[in-house]
Amino acid sequence: MAVPHVLIFPLPLQGPVNCMLKLAELLCLHQETHVTFINTEYIHQRLLNYTDVLIRFAKYPNFKFVTVPDGLPEDNPRNGDQIGKIIEGVEKVSSPLFREMVMMTTTTCLIVDGIFTFAVDIAKEAKIPLLYFDTISPCAIWTYLAVPKLIEDGEIPFKGNDLDALVNSVSGMEGVMRRRDLPSYCRATDLDIPIIQHVIKQGKHIVQAQALILNTFEALEGPILSQFRALCPNIYAIGPLHTQLKAKLASQSLPTSNSLWKEDMSCIDWLNKQPNKSVLFVSIGSLATMSKAQFLEFWYGLVNSKTNFLWVQRPGSIIGLEDDDINVPMELVESTKERGCIVSWAPQEEVLAHPSIGGFLTHCGWNSTLESIVEGVPMICWPYFVDQQVNSRYVAEVWKLGLDMKDVCDRATIERMVIEVMDVKKIEFLERAKQMSNLAIASVGEGGASYQDLERLIEDIRLMRI
Numbered sequence: 001m002a003v004p005h006v007l008i009f010p011l012p013l014q015g016p017v018n019c020m021l022k023l024a025e026l027l028c029l030h031q032e033t034h035v036t037f038i039n040t041e042y043i044h045q046r047l048l049n050y051t052d053v054l055i056r057f058a059k060y061p062n063f064k065f066v067t068v069p070d071g072l073p074e075d076n077p078r079n080g081d082q083i084g085k086i087i088e089g090v091e092k093v094s095s096p097l098f099r100e101m102v103m104m105t106t107t108t109c110l111i112v113d114g115i116f117t118f119a120v121d122i123a124k125e126a127k128i129p130l131l132y133f134d135t136i137s138p139c140a141i142w143t144y145l146a147v148p149k150l151i152e153d154g155e156i157p158f159k160g161n162d163l164d165a166l167v168n169s170v171s172g173m174e175g176v177m178r179r180r181d182l183p184s185y186c187r188a189t190d191l192d193i194p195i196i197q198h199v200i201k202q203g204k205h206i207v208q209a210q211a212l213i214l215n216t217f218e219a220l221e222g223p224i225l226s227q228f229r230a231l232c233p234n235i236y237a238i239g240p241l242h243t244q245l246k247a248k249l250a251s252q253s254l255p256t257s258n259s260l261w262k263e264d265m266s267c268i269d270w271l272n273k274q275p276n277k278s279v280l281f282v283s284i285g286s287l288a289t290m291s292k293a294q295f296l297e298f299w300y301g302l303v304n305s306k307t308n309f310l311w312v313q314r315p316g317s318i319i320g321l322e323d324d325d326i327n328v329p330m331e332l333v334e335s336t337k338e339r340g341c342i343v344s345w346a347p348q349e350e351v352l353a354h355p356s357i358g359g360f361l362t363h364c365g366w367n368s369t370l371e372s373i374v375e376g377v378p379m380i381c382w383p384y385f386v387d388q389q390v391n392s393r394y395v396a397e398v399w400k401l402g403l404d405m406k407d408v409c410d411r412a413t414i415e416r417m418v419i420e421v422m423d424v425k426k427i428e429f430l431e432r433a434k435q436m437s438n439l440a441i442a443s444v445g446e447g448g449a450s451y452q453d454l455e456r457l458i459e460d461i462r463l464m465r466i
């Protein structure tokens with residue numbers, strides 16, 4: 001029998017690439033499995049520039065990278081506004097090369113992003129199993145799958161302007177979801193836009209895969225996973241993936257990075273000087289942007305809260321800042337010298353694990369949310385788009401691990417929420433976050449549900465070989 005050979009193809013964005021590299025490493029630890037990891041040239045170059053990924057993976061002779069073009073011009077910023085173009089580029093330019101690769105190599109199975117609908121036909125043609133890995137939250141994917149029902153029931157497009165009206169067409173989420181908590185594209189007045197059409201298409205394709213891999217754990221999303229199993233019987237819930245990998249690499253526990261920007265390690269020295277649980281970490285991830293007006297509201301809110309803060313200002317994340325400088329009031333600059341640290345990119349997992357961190361003002365991307373949960377850090381959520389609207393509702397209302405600042409961006413609210421999480425309700429939030437963190441860690445420990453699902457995935461891949 002040939003050795004198992006898995007082809008992994010992530011959506012070329014920071015979050016999915018990070019997740020899939022972690023899965024690739026977990027598979028490589030089982031030396032029997034060979035892994036080919038497909039990166040777009042753009043992503044690969046950034047990984048080479050800012051990480052030690054080649055050295056790290058050199059210890060796995062069963063691993064190799066392959067690159068494909070993404071079809072976008074060099075100077076495309078590849079941020080959140082460009083997602084439609086990124087997916088289109090992969091479909092048009094990368095996917096034919098991917099198909100060729102599948103046909104020409106002996107491949108046991110494909111593990112690709114859940115948004116790659118083209119993979120269904122390629123897997124069928126090659127007569128090999130397809131495993132979709134949706135790296136966003138199951139609670140959000142569940143709402144994506146409900147889009148046809150939301151349309152059928154007349155819940156979207158919304159009638160009237162009341163975003164607080166409850167939504168009843170997402171099974172299992174009745175009484176929880178308001179219109180404003182649905183994925184951001186549900187606010188569109190015209191359902192004929194590409195993202196909605198793509199989500200509908202994705203829903204039809206997901207159920208055609210042999211299995212679905214999800215980055216979550218039973219204790220966090222058990223009820224949603226049960227709903228999923230009725231639709232796709234074979235689910236591997238193997239998260240939190242970064243913790244699963246850390247647990248497996250425990251003996252060689254140097255922090256690893258899959259960052260597409262250069263990490264500024266000076267923030268760790270700054271954190272080392274701050275009191276325990278005193279610092280609010282502020283980051284909106286790799287895709288979200290904010291206007292200059294929102295940027296100033298954030299800054300005033302942070303300074304007025306009188307809390308220490310570490311703020312990631314990713315290059316390009318404040319719209320127009322690079323072309324046209326703004327006059328930052330001196331009072332902000334002076335107060336920041338006293339209690340703030342600003343960097344352009346941080347080693348986020350290490351930051352969240354630092355004892356001085358007491359809260360996280362986040363855009364609620366799924367990786368950030370899970371990383372915060374694992375470290376027991378309460379959140380203030382300022383979701384930007386797609387799945388983040390759903391995640392922030394779950395963080396605040398279902399898991400009660402923080403506050404939801406959705407659709408609001410004024411200094412008074414930011415100040416009030418920071419004080420609530422970092423001071424007034426600090427102990428309460430920290431205790432709840434600690435309990436969830438314990439459950440997350442237990443899930444990837446020997447015998448835990450995510451641990452067992454990963455073992456089952458590896459064994460199933462072994463049995464798939466031709």
Ligand code: UDP
Nearest residue numbers: 015285286287312345346348365366367368
């Ligand atoms: N991240 C990081 N340093 C930063 C900001 C973010 O390493 O300064 C990482 C973070 O740890 C997470 C990823 O970037 O793993 C962002 O993924 P997420 O799903 O949270 O959000 P997205 O960027 O996809 O919106």
